[in-house]
Amino acid sequence: MPSLDDLKKRIKSVKSTQKITKAMKMVAAAKLRKAQESAEKGRPYSQKMQNIIFNLTKSINDPQNAPRLLVGTGQDKKYLCVVLTADRGLCGGFNSNICKLAKSNFKKILNEGKLLKIITVGSKGYDQIRREYGKYVIKKFSFKEKKNISFEEANIVGNEIISLFNQNEFDKCIIFYNNFKNVITQIPQAQQIIPAETKDIKKIDEVDFLYEFEPEEDEILEDLLPKNISTQVFKALLENAASEQGSRMTAMDNATRNAGDLVDKLTINYNRSRQASITKELIEIISGAESL
Amino acid sequence: MSDKFVVEIISPDQKILKSEATEVTIPSFEGQMGILKDHIPLITFLRPGIISIKNSDEKKYFVEEGTVEFSKNNLLILSSSARDLSSMSKKFINEMLGQAESKLQESNLSDKEKYLVSYKINTLKEIN
Numbered sequence: 001m002p003s004l005d006d007l008k009k010r011i012k013s014v015k016s017t018q019k020i021t022k023a024m025k026m027v028a029a030a031k032l033r034k035a036q037e038s039a040e041k042g043r044p045y046s047q048k049m050q051n052i053i054f055n056l057t058k059s060i061n062d063p064q065n066a067p068r069l070l071v072g073t074g075q076d077k078k079y080l081c082v083v084l085t086a087d088r089g090l091c092g093g094f095n096s097n098i099c100k101l102a103k104s105n106f107k108k109i110l111n112e113g114k115l116l117k118i119i120t121v122g123s124k125g126y127d128q129i130r131r132e133y134g135k136y137v138i139k140k141f142s143f144k145e146k147k148n149i150s151f152e153e154a155n156i157v158g159n160e161i162i163s164l165f166n167q168n169e170f171d172k173c174i175i176f177y178n179n180f181k182n183v184i185t186q187i188p189q190a191q192q193i194i195p196a197e198t199k200d201i202k203k204i205d206e207v208d209f210l211y212e213f214e215p216e217e218d219e220i221l222e223d224l225l226p227k228n229i230s231t232q233v234f235k236a237l238l239e240n241a242a243s244e245q246g247s248r249m250t251a252m253d254n255a256t257r258n259a260g261d262l263v264d265k266l267t268i269n270y271n272r273s274r275q276a277s278i279t280k281e282l283i284e285i286i287s288g289a290e291s292l
Numbered sequence: 293m294s295d296k297f298v299v300e301i302i303s304p305d306q307k308i309l310k311s312e313a314t315e316v317t318i319p320s321f322e323g324q325m326g327i328l329k330d331h332i333p334l335i336t337f338l339r340p341g342i343i344s345i346k347n348s349d350e351k352k353y354f355v356e357e358g359t360v361e362f363s364k365n366n367l368l369i370l371s372s373s374a375r376d377l378s379s380m381s382k383k384f385i386n387e388m389l390g391q392a393e394s395k396l397q398e399s400n401l402s403d404k405e406k407y408l409v410s411y412k413i414n415t416l417k418e419i420n
Contacts, residue, residue, distance in 0.1 A: 041306045048302065049370055052335060052361050151304040151372050211333045211363070215322055223321075223337045224359055227372075234304050 004277070007270040011263060018259035024090065025252035032183065032245035038148070039180055039238040046235040049228055053196065056217055056224070067218060069162075069225040072195030073171045078115040080170035080194075081105065082161065084177040084236050085125030086244040087144040092251030094178060094186065094244055099128040101188040102176045106133055117170055121157060121237075149237045151230070158230030165194060177236035178243035184250055186243035193232050196225065297329045297365040299345055301353065301374050308353075308374055315346040316367055318360055319411075333363040340412035342377065342419070343369065352377040354419070356412060377419060389416045 002010075057070065083102045085095045102125075109116050118133060120126040121141045129137065139160065143153050161173060173194035178186040213220060299316055301308040316327045319341025327334075338358040345351045358371030392412045395401070401409070 038305060042304055044307065045302045045304045045370060048361075048368055049359070052359060052370075055361075056335060154304070155372075211335045211361075214320060214325075214334065214336045219321075220335060220337055220359075223357075227357075227359070231304060 004270065004274060007266060007273065011266045011270065014259050014262050014266065018256055018263065021252045021255040021259060025249055025256060028091075028245045028249040028252060032242065032249055034148075035238070035242040035245050036180070039242040042235060042238045046231045049224070049231050053221075053224060053228060055211060056213075056221055057196075067221050067225055069165065069194060069229070070196050070221060073168070075171045076114070078117065078170040078172075079109050080117045080119065080161070080164065080173045081109075082119045082121065082157070082173065082175040082233070083125045083129060084175060084233075084240050085120070085122035085128075086240070087123050087142055088244075089124055090251065091244050091248035092254075094247035095122075095124040095128060097186070097188045098176050098178055099125060101190060102129065103132065105174065105176070105190060106136070115170075117164075119157075119160070122240075149234075149241055151234055154234030154237055155230045157233045158226070161194070161229055161233070162226050170194075175233065175236055177240045178247075180239045180242040180246060183246040186247055191232070191236070193229055196228065295329050296347070297367060299367040299369070301343070301369045301371065303370075303374055304372050308376075309345075309351075311345070311347065311351075313345045313347045313367075317342075317344045317346075318369070319343070319355070319415075320360070327362060327367060329365060331362050335359070335361050338369075338371065339408055341415050343374070354380065354415065357408075380419075385416055385419065389413060392416065 053070075057066075081102060083098060085098050089095070106116060106118070116133075116136045118129065118137045119139045119141070120129060120137060121143075123140075123142045123144065126137065126140045126142075141157060141160075143149065146153060164170060165173070172192060174190050174192050176188065176190050179189045181187055296312040296314055298310070299313045300310045314328070318325050318327065318336075319339055320336045321339050322336075324341075325336070336359075338355055338360060340356045341354075343353040343355055345353075354373075354375045354377055355369075355371045356373035358369055358374065360370075361368045392409055396406065396409050396413065
């Protein structure tokens, strides 16, 4: 049976933990709004770009000569996996969900006897992956000191991917990130960006006329596809940022509630044992008086 | 019938502009290109230059690169570097000019890069 003092200390410490989680929840909620806004603002750009690429690929007649970024190297041996996670913890299952999905993919790739290379963005992902797959990690990025994600960061990652591709370092590139659906739901996703997957692009409107291209389709594609890689990475980063805050908010909300429950329970305990000791003292006094 | 069409400029982080225009001039990769209403569907990309959008007034934007799609009287400009010309200070322009000029001195540039950088310098000098 813990003493009254111990209980008191315990209640105090749980209360201050609750204060911290509550504050973190508030901060996450404020950041979430901003992140969500920029994720939504970023959507038209990537969507329209995909749309243009879709229109362009439709009119390519000669797939043999199409840019390699679009059709791939024709091989299926080397994989590059880009794992996008947060730089900070305490956000529920956010980082582990991405890593879990990524790891199951790594396993599959290795089981098929293919080569695996990993790039991690965000330090939490690297920490989780390092233990099992550390030797496959070829590069790690962290934008910890950046407050807001801008296109520049995405460009850094995008250019790295493209230069690796041009050096024939990999055949296929997959990125892992959390898609922000709403505050409570974030869906970890694996998206193949090289070669570009055109089949699941949602068409905004059906186009039944042919475009005029200036210069040729190939040249436009060569200019556009590298940009598209950065754009996709940027989109993933934005979705991730919003998901991180959403996930943190829910996690901290739960923690606050749990702390509240714990405080209630401990307070009842505390009151009971206080009452018990008072009763005990009274009995002692009364029985002492009676014996006189 | 109005002779206006919709023009949109979108950057990765936001919609910069959505308005109507009577004529838009874009610095396409192969030369200046004027676009009026009912232009045929077109996809092209940009070199550094100035987009000018004419409506009742005229708006100008500086771009370094971008992709343009025109269809159904909708002109869509995707660019990560579009800037409102009136919001660019002299100092900023000079800084960019300096950077571009020093880049031109690098020896390992491809012809295409040289072409792009020299256009950037010309445009910047023009607006300065």
